Amino acid sequence: MDAFPAFFPLAGRTVVIAGEGEGAEAKARLFDGSPADVRRLSGADALSPVSYQGAALAFVASPDDAFATAAAAAARKAHVPVNVVDRPQLCDFTTPAVIDRGEVVAAVGTAGASPMLATLLRHDIEARVPEGAGRVAALFRSLQDEVRRALPEPHRRRAFLRAALTGPAAQAAMSGDMQAAADRLRQALADDAPGLGVIQVLDARGPADNLSLRASRALAAADVLVCDPGVDPNVISLARRDAERLAPQDLSPERLRRLVEDGMRVVRLHDGHVPTEDFAAAGVTIEVLPVVEA
Numbered sequence: 001m002d003a004f005p006a007f008f009p010l011a012g013r014t015v016v017i018a019g020e021g022e023g024a025e026a027k028a029r030l031f032d033g034s035p036a037d038v039r040r041l042s043g044a045d046a047l048s049p050v051s052y053q054g055a056a057l058a059f060v061a062s063p064d065d066a067f068a069t070a071a072a073a074a075a076r077k078a079h080v081p082v083n084v085v086d087r088p089q090l091c092d093f094t095t096p097a098v099i100d101r102g103e104v105v106a107a108v109g110t111a112g113a114s115p116m117l118a119t120l121l122r123h124d125i126e127a128r129v130p131e132g133a134g135r136v137a138a139l140f141r142s143l144q145d146e147v148r149r150a151l152p153e154p155h156r157r158r159a160f161l162r163a164a165l166t167g168p169a170a171q172a173a174m175s176g177d178m179q180a181a182a183d184r185l186r187q188a189l190a191d192d193a194p195g196l197g198v199i200q201v202l203d204a205r206g207p208a209d210n211l212s213l214r215a216s217r218a219l220a221a222a223d224v225l226v227c228d229p230g231v232d233p234n235v236i237s238l239a240r241r242d243a244e245r246l247a248p249q250d251l252s253p254e255r256l257r258r259l260v261e262d263g264m265r266v267v268r269l270h271d272g273h274v275p276t277e278d279f280a281a282a283g284v285t286i287e288v289l290p291v292v293e294a
Helices: 022-030 043-047 065-077 115-126 133-142 144-150 154-164 168-175 178-191 213-221 253-261 276-282
Strands: 014-019 037-041 057-061 082-084 097-101 104-108 198-203 224-227 244-246 265-270
Touching: 014 022, 014 065, 022 037, 022 057, 037 043, 043 065, 057 065, 065 082, 097 115, 097 133, 104 115, 104 133, 133 144, 133 168, 133 178, 144 154, 144 178, 154 178, 168 178, 198 213, 198 253, 213 265, 253 265, 253 276
Parallel strands: 014 037, 014 057, 057 082, 198 265, 224 244, 224 265
Antiparallel strands: 097 104
8 A cells, every 4th residue: 555545524624725727626626515614825825834724635736836836835834734736746645536425435546646547446436336325324423322322342333234234224314314214223223132143264365356245245344354374365455454363273162152152253264174173163153155256
């Protein structure tokens, strides 16, 4: 990863756009409908650090090299990260291609190497993200504290949210009925009961791009990963970063049984040998995940 992606909250924040012309207008359009206060600068104002004080981000767009360099220096002197259009050597950050669905924002960046590639990839992703996705995110944010209080255990909360994301509450939010969505999510929360966990087994010798969609989703949802030494690191990278990692020798039959009883989702990544004897000793059933789609 050559550049770290990050999201800046915009509510109550100021964004400065310095310069004139289509480049500056394009940056301004990025913030149409956002809660940010957009401050436009030109001329001598754009060259003074005072003009940038208190801003969260600054953008500079100008065909004049001297102006762009001086404006970027002024923003930096005010301790504001700055992006300068078409001048990556002057940038503290690059601007990604953005998919905007309100509460749901996705971004594709190439660290300034190929904005056109980022735009093409954005179009591919945008077609897969429905317009109502932002309303679903808004629903879950509005009830976030209630869900956390009702389900303090992270793995139970994740299981509930996974199911709710494809349930009646999310469907109501997708269609725009937010009151019904909130009612249905609260009802699902009241009805929630702990269930047994699952043990999923996957041949993880790679390559990662051969994995089935089902296997990729299992990795993304795993609470615990158990990895043989010979598995492909690129397969492991598809799993949640905060999933607990265990070596096979650390997973006794008693511990495996306890994980299942606690409702954990365990993915056992092996290097060609399915350790069926471990599961038999624990008295648990397993699901063998397909490596490739049937």
